[in-house]
Amino acid sequence: MNRTLRIGTRGSALALAQTGHVADALREAGADVEIVTISTPGDRSSAPIAEIGIGVFTSALRDALANGEIDVAVHSYKDLPTAPDPRLSLAAVPPREDPRDALVARDGLTLGELPTGSKVGTGSPRRAAQLDALGLGIEVVPIRGNVDTRIRKVADGELDAVVLARAGLARLGRTAEITETLEPIQMLPAPAQGALAVECRVDDVDTEHLLQSTLDDSASRAAVAAERALLAALEAGCSAPVGALADVVEDLAEDADGSTRVVLRLSLRGVMATEDGDLLRASATGDLTAAEELGRALAAELLDLSGHATASPAGRS
Numbered sequence: 001m002n003r004t005l006r007i008g009t010r011g012s013a014l015a016l017a018q019t020g021h022v023a024d025a026l027r028e029a030g031a032d033v034e035i036v037t038i039s040t041p042g043d044r045s046s047a048p049i050a051e052i053g054i055g056v057f058t059s060a061l062r063d064a065l066a067n068g069e070i071d072v073a074v075h076s077y078k079d080l081p082t083a084p085d086p087r088l089s090l091a092a093v094p095p096r097e098d099p100r101d102a103l104v105a106r107d108g109l110t111l112g113e114l115p116t117g118s119k120v121g122t123g124s125p126r127r128a129a130q131l132d133a134l135g136l137g138i139e140v141v142p143i144r145g146n147v148d149t150r151i152r153k154v155a156d157g158e159l160d161a162v163v164l165a166r167a168g169l170a171r172l173g174r175t176a177e178i179t180e181t182l183e184p185i186q187m188l189p190a191p192a193q194g195a196l197a198v199e200c201r202v203d204d205v206d207t208e209h210l211l212q213s214t215l216d217d218s219a220s221r222a223a224v225a226a227e228r229a230l231l232a233a234l235e236a237g238c239s240a241p242v243g244a245l246a247d248v249v250e251d252l253a254e255d256a257d258g259s260t261r262v263v264l265r266l267s268l269r270g271v272m273a274t275e276d277g278d279l280l281r282a283s284a285t286g287d288l289t290a291a292e293e294l295g296r297a298l299a300a301e302l303l304d305l306s307g308h309a310t311a312s313p314a315g316r317s
């Protein structure tokens with residue numbers, strides 16, 4: 001293909017870093033690429049994400065792609081609405097970064113070492129609910145802003161700690177500032193956290209093929225598909241108190257002749273906060289080729305649990 005591919009991105013440091021990695025990989029594969037920065041309403045507003053709604057960061061980029069202003073859009077996958085955009089194709093899910101959340105605390109402290117009454121900043125209801133459930137006596141303070149702004153609140157002494165996606169810090173080269181990487185058993189990440197979504201126009205089959213063959217990682221795609229199907233089935237967005245993490249695991253399957261062989265399967269964990277702040281957890285394992293079914297089955301289990309726990313589950317109101 002000898003045309004120049006215009007790759008669209010938001011202008012934040014994180015978005016530019018992510019898009020830079022995608023552009024590098026495409027250049028290595030011999031493509032001619034150019035980066036185009038698109039300003040989104042989400043970048044211009046400082047209101048809480050829960051108020052301005054899912055899609056604030058991604059819909060301007062998607063429109064620019066559908067209109068032909070750009071040929072490729074790179075998104076943080078977890079920021080995409082769960083409804084598919086019929087104008088676009090999800091051409092590639094590149095190998096996922098570490099999906100876990102990370103703590104950046106003063107004086108090198110871990111969560112367990114933070115004294116009672118410590119202020120921990122996060123704008124995410126999912127992170128807030130899971131922090132509260134740990135029962136550490138810490139105060140969760142709502143914050144917004146880019147990664148740099150959030151970390152600065154710790155350096156300035158306004159907060160004792162913030163919780164951020166490890167992947168974002170890794171892409172910005174700032175993992176040295178992490179004081180603890182939070183284990184999923186304490187803090188399940190947002191569905192698709194750490195993964196990128198690379199889109200092109202649905203009728204641009206040349207670009208679709210190039211992106212898919214150069215960038216796509218089928219294990220990352222399957223894991224994220226399961227997590228997102230769970231989220232979609234809970235009718236919840238990125239600001240909902242829902243965490244999910246799928247891992248590709250090795251399992252043993254028995255053949256008809258009695259011999260065993262190693263097969264890859266998906267292991268999915270999910271957490272959902274009720275309106276009372278209780279956490280409901282469930283997990284299941286399924287076929288790598290049936291990721292979405294696994295996500296939907298686990299969502300049904302969580303909804304069933306919530307029916308027993310409370311009359312009106314969070315994320316459905």
Ligand SMILES: NCc1[nH]cc(CCC(=O)O)c1CC(=O)O
Nearest residue numbers: 076079164165167168193194195
């Ligand atoms: N909602 C903001 C956002 N979108 C993607 C990332 C981090 C990178 C990723 O998860 O892929 C972040 C920052 C954060 O949650 O700390």
